Amino acid sequence: MNVLKDKKAWFIFITPALLFYLGTVFVPIIQSLNYGFQDWNGIKDARYIGLGNYIKMFNDPYFWNSVQNNLVYVVIVVLMQVFIGLFFALLLSYIKKGAGIFRTLYYLPAVVVTVAIAQMFRNFYSLQPLGLLNMFLDWIGLGHLQSAWLSNPDTALIAVSIPEGWRFTGMYMVIFYAALIAIPKEIEEAATIDGVNGWQLIRYIKLPSIKHVLSLALIMCTTGALRGFDIPYIIGVPGSTTELVTTYMYKRAFSTNQYGYGSSIAVFIVIESLLAVLLIRAIFNSRKGEA
């Protein structure tokens, strides 16, 4: 059909989207790479310093501290979103009546404005005035455990990670649930006839069937947590206990105007995310032989 080979029409359909994409996503990335090699504060002339920013980064203890915090953040967020999300989805897949309503309501936290969630948790964690969590501890007779969770250096990082994990657990549940109910019923029935018990059914039939979705969710969730920003930025404590790589980059760039140094940290985030993707893919592919 000639009409589908109309070059002019093709350009008219694609060019606007391509321009938006190039201008707001692609060109800035190239510029970020470029700024990463410059010493620039936005006012005086930029100066190329080669790998200077990267060398500075590798010798910057605050940077490494943020990397370390970020890894803890990733672990907590992944555990909550992927593992708890999978657990919810499995439970829900056995429910016959009302699964749709539960699914809708579990997802609800994911649509609430991040700042609202951050503020809400700031209240829950508060000691002065007494927040919900501390009130609850008092109510169940564990009042001696009360703490200012966000400013206590031992708990601050965990306290800023939990809201992020909590709000998207329902989203991952929706993804896993959709995959679980898409498994053909015949496979389950055949296995049950063969005498497979409930746990074996999950371990050897259900989980392997949704392996593709699991690896994708793990990639989404890990890269999402590597670039986690909002909640730690909004309710994190000043200082370094809750500093993540993104919040550190943000402060370097927008509070101290080190645009060059900030850009090199941003490039680090991209590389780190790519490595995570490759690592997760490698782990899942190596398991192929076993299954």
Add this chain to the structure above:
Amino acid sequence: MRSKKTAWSFLLYFIVIMILIVQIYPVAWLMLSSFKSSIELTTKPFSLPSVWSFDNYVSVLRESNLLLYIKNTAIVTFSCLLLIIFLSSTAGFALVKMNFKLNSKLLLFFTVGIMIPIQVTLIPLFIMYKDFGLLNSYLALILPQVGFALPLSILIFTSFYSYVPNELIEAAVIDGCNIYQVFYKIISPLTINTTITVASINFVLIWNDFIFSNTFTNDKQYKTIAVGLQEFIGAFGATDWGQTFAAISISIIPIIIIYLFLNKYLMSGVSDGAVKG
């Protein structure tokens, strides 16, 4: 056998409801608290409000810029949605249904965008917008939101178009349609559900955006709700929680209502995105 089954089913519902409470209780508690006086907030935190008071709402609406922020958020979100739907439906159509060698490479180029962290573009975009005098404008928020929404939106549209039979297009052409008429008269009406899916996913993401608003606006004239809500944080410990909760409730009620109406479409977008992707 039967009693064992009933017990299992009872336990199942019990756990599922417990989880539901953990997921929903914080939000419900917050909304209930917004109707309480500050004394009641501290003395009876878990009970229902003894008197349903709208004082917090009245003072928030009177003293803060909350309505302005909601208006700004609505302007930005709806402009973005219109652009996203227009751009991704047309580009997706050309990429799937038109015959050009470049298509598969372009589609890959677009979808790579899903992986890109927003933070990488913040510094260059900030500098660009500063140079063009775009900081503190709706445009500074709309442009990047649209750019970052395109990869996923195009992907969702392409997966729909791939199910549309070519015979349909052929028939329309025989009837005398040109390519633009084929798109607007034949294809677009078929994509209503996909369009709602794309719109509802992006609605939630853009309405909730914090990082772009926080970086590109500081003038309250252009602040969105996500950034504006922060104004309720007082000096440490000095937050008026009653008012803060009322402000949060005002900002989340519209999105919760929209979500409950559109959740079918949102769910299908979220689950298909991952399951088929």
